[in-house]
Amino acid sequence: xxxxxxxxxKDTAPRxxxxxxxxxxxxxxxxxxxxxxxxxRDIWIVKGLYPGIELPxxxxxxGAGLLDGKEVIIQPGNGWGEDERCQGNTYQILGLxxxxxxAEFVLVESSQIFPKPPHLSMEEAAALPLSGLTAYRxxxxxxxxxxxxxxxxTGAGGxxxxxxxxxxxxxxxxxxxxxxxxxxxxxxxxxxxSGAANYKSENWPSIxxxxxxxxxxxxxxxxxxxxxxxxxLCNPGGRIGVYGxxxxxxxxxxxxxxxWKQLSILGSTMGxxxxxxxxxxxxxxxxxxxxxxxxxxxxxxxxxxxxxxxGHQFGKIALKIA
Amino acid sequence: xxxxxxxxxKDTAPRxxxxxxxxxxxxxxxxxxxxxxxxxRDIWIVKGLYPGIELPxxxxxxGAGLLDGKEVIIQPGNGWGEDERCQGNTYQILGLxxxxxxAEFVLVESSQIFPKPPHLSMEEAAALPLSGLTAYRxxxxxxxxxxxxxxxxTGAGGxxxxxxxxxxxxxxxxxxxxxxxxxxxxxxxxxxxSGAANYKSENWPSIxxxxxxxxxxxxxxxxxxxxxxxxxLCNPGGRIGVYGxxxxxxxxxxxxxxxWKQLSILGSTMGxxxxxxxxxxxxxxxxxxxxxxxxxxxxxxxxxxxxxxxGHQFGKIALKIA
Numbered sequence: 055x056x057x058x059x060x061x062x063x064k065d066t067a068p069r070x071x072x073x074x075x076x077x078x079x080x081x082x083x084x085x086x087x088x089x090x091x092x093x094x095r096d097i098w099i100v101k102g103l104y105p106g107i108e109l110p111x112x113x114x115x116x117g118a119g120l121l122d123g124k125e126v127i128i129q130p131g132n133g134w135g136e137d138e139r140c141q142g143n144t145y146q147i148l149g150l151x152x153x154x155x156x157a158e159f160v161l162v163e164s165s166q167i168f169p170k171p172p173h174l175s176m177e178e179a180a181a182l183p184l185s186g187l188t189a190y191r192x193x194x195x196x197x198x199x200x201x202x203x204x205x206x207x208t209g210a211g212g213x214x215x216x217x218x219x220x221x222x223x224x225x226x227x228x229x230x231x232x233x234x235x236x237x238x239x240x241x242x243x244x245x246x247x248s249g250a251a252n253y254k255s256e257n258w259p260s261i262x263x264x265x266x267x268x269x270x271x272x273x274x275x276x277x278x279x280x281x282x283x284x285x286x287l288c289n290p291g292g293r294i295g296v297y298g299x300x301x302x303x304x305x306x307x308x309x310x311x312x313x314w315k316q317l318s319i320l321g322s323t324m325g326x327x328x329x330x331x332x333x334x335x336x337x338x339x340x341x342x343x344x345x346x347x348x349x350x351x352x353x354x355x356x357x358x359x360x361x362x363x364x365g366h367q368f369g370k371i372a373l374k375i376a
Numbered sequence: 377x378x379x380x381x382x383x384x385x386k387d388t389a390p391r392x393x394x395x396x397x398x399x400x401x402x403x404x405x406x407x408x409x410x411x412x413x414x415x416x417r418d419i420w421i422v423k424g425l426y427p428g429i430e431l432p433x434x435x436x437x438x439g440a441g442l443l444d445g446k447e448v449i450i451q452p453g454n455g456w457g458e459d460e461r462c463q464g465n466t467y468q469i470l471g472l473x474x475x476x477x478x479a480e481f482v483l484v485e486s487s488q489i490f491p492k493p494p495h496l497s498m499e500e501a502a503a504l505p506l507s508g509l510t511a512y513r514x515x516x517x518x519x520x521x522x523x524x525x526x527x528x529x530t531g532a533g534g535x536x537x538x539x540x541x542x543x544x545x546x547x548x549x550x551x552x553x554x555x556x557x558x559x560x561x562x563x564x565x566x567x568x569x570s571g572a573a574n575y576k577s578e579n580w581p582s583i584x585x586x587x588x589x590x591x592x593x594x595x596x597x598x599x600x601x602x603x604x605x606x607x608x609l610c611n612p613g614g615r616i617g618v619y620g621x622x623x624x625x626x627x628x629x630x631x632x633x634x635x636w637k638q639l640s641i642l643g644s645t646m647g648x649x650x651x652x653x654x655x656x657x658x659x660x661x662x663x664x665x666x667x668x669x670x671x672x673x674x675x676x677x678x679x680x681x682x683x684x685x686x687g688h689q690f691g692k693i694a695l696k697i698a
């Protein structure tokens with residue numbers, strides 16, 4: 055038996071339960087989880103906003119731990135398929151429908167196991183997989199960010215956005231951000247960001263225009279009405295990487311600036327095993343340390359979920375698992 | 377002196393006038409125009425919908441004719457610049473602000489001169505430049521169409537759409553179309569198109585879905601509410617090439633299918649000298665013959681414009697210039 059955060063009812067926080075420990079079949083391994091981290095995906099699953107939810111399920115997509123005495127990190131995606139351009143029908147993310155990392159042990163395919171970056175603690179390593187992978191793919195694989203280019207990342211403070219900022223800075227990209235929190239903006243500025251605007255002030259686009267002129271790349275996970283301002287802020291030949299749409303649809307999306315400025319709007323989600331390998335290489339090479347907002351014990355899972363839902367965090371919320 | 381179709385007042389058809397013939401400066405040439413063709417751009421200029429309109433102007437972006445006894449075709453764009461991704465600030469299209477091809481002679485830069493495809497008549501050659509270039513760039517340079525892929529071209533019958541269809545068929549792409557006219561659909565089917573739907577019938581997306589399953593590439597110049605159906609019809613990893621927005625803004629553009637299916641929405645307009653060279657090579661190699669809807673004398677310019685504005689044409693409307 056093992057302890058795990060089990061979601062057994064929609065719209066309730068997952069609860070600590072004692073459940074059967076998993077047993078590996080051929081091609082699979084059981085990892086002793088030392089740390090895990092939360093994603094917005096977990097909140098959407100609790101709220102029942104994902105297709106194919108089957109309860110009860112042990113939640114959690116991100117984890118780091120031990121396998122045969124070695125420190126490992128888990129690629130949360132499995133079954134991407136042969137086409138680097140997009141995930142196939144067999145693609146699954148850990149934590150739904152298969153049991154996830156908010157437990158003492160997790161069952162995964164052997165192919166999902168990668169060496170933990172040695173310069174990271176277990177909590178830091180557990181903060182990396184899903185957000186780091188998403189950030190790496192949208193920034194480099196899709197938008198092909200280059201040194202010297204100007205990049206705008208919206209919603210700084212979120213997991214993917216922060217990794218985009220960290221990765222881009224190390225790649226020599228000039229980074230600007232938006233955030234709804236002046237506190238988060240000052241934190242990001244300490245990281246080396248060149249400029250920022252609070253999107254709650256009506257004139258945020260003109261503030262950024264004044265600071266940067268325009269952007270070669272924009273990375274956005276929000277959508278909504280502000281998306282049209284992002285299009286306007288793009289330089290000719292610019293790329294907009296879209297990895298989410300938390301605000302929802304763009305109410306009035308004009309094709310004119312898209313074709314006249316020859317923009318590329320590039321959707322991206324998660325990443326392939328190649329993306330994951332490249333991301334780990336990049337993190338190791340540049341000794342990047344994920345920003346961990348806070349660490350909770352597995353028993354405090356409800357507090358961790360509460361903090362994520364309130365959106366006050368800066369960086370990833372981790373779980374420590376004994 | 378020479379005859380030319382001169383636009384001297386907004387919202388009136390350009391009129392035949394006798395004006396001074398141009399004289400070449402260094403690096404320039406004067407081409408004796410034998411045929412020209414109309415573009416929607418010409419209608420928008422008449423309506424005053426372009427920035428930087430200075431009247432009077434001799435209209436016309438497309439032309440073929442004679443230079444030093446040789447048959448030539450004119451690249452309508454000039455000053456694209458060094459960046460293949462997008463046109464620079466110095467980029468101009470013939471016919472505004474510089475005098476265009478609806479005249480006996482036109483002044484262009486030497487770099488705009490290319491050999492006329494020998495298998496084409498002057499009227500066929502004059503039908504090619506702007507639409508053929510736009511089609512080639514959006515289809516191949518931007519969307520990287522490959523043999524065996526499924527392509528949907530919206531608004532079949534328009535100049536760019538028809539070149540997309542012709543080029544794609546010769547490249548081994550499986551082509552489907554939409555049109556608002558059953559007559560145009562039957563004409564396009566004769567060209568070898570695999571399927572079609574009339575966008576005036578409410579269930580056009582499900583008709584196409586039934587025929588093709590889904591599309592790897594969509595080429596659209598319309599935008600508007602139907603754009604969201606195009607997004608839905610895209611296969612995972614698909615590309616949507618956007619070369620215009622004649623209907624206007626998309627009222628409700630959802631980011632979700634864009635990131636989840638890892639779509640690429642690729643704006644494109646006109647093309648570089650490289651695109652033009654490749655397009656001519658492709659047309660010569662495959663002996664592609666542009667579809668000419670009708671040929672008018674220069675004196676009948678008003679009738680040519682009337683036909684274009686009514687939108688009943690299938691292919692390009694040409695002017696024959698003695």
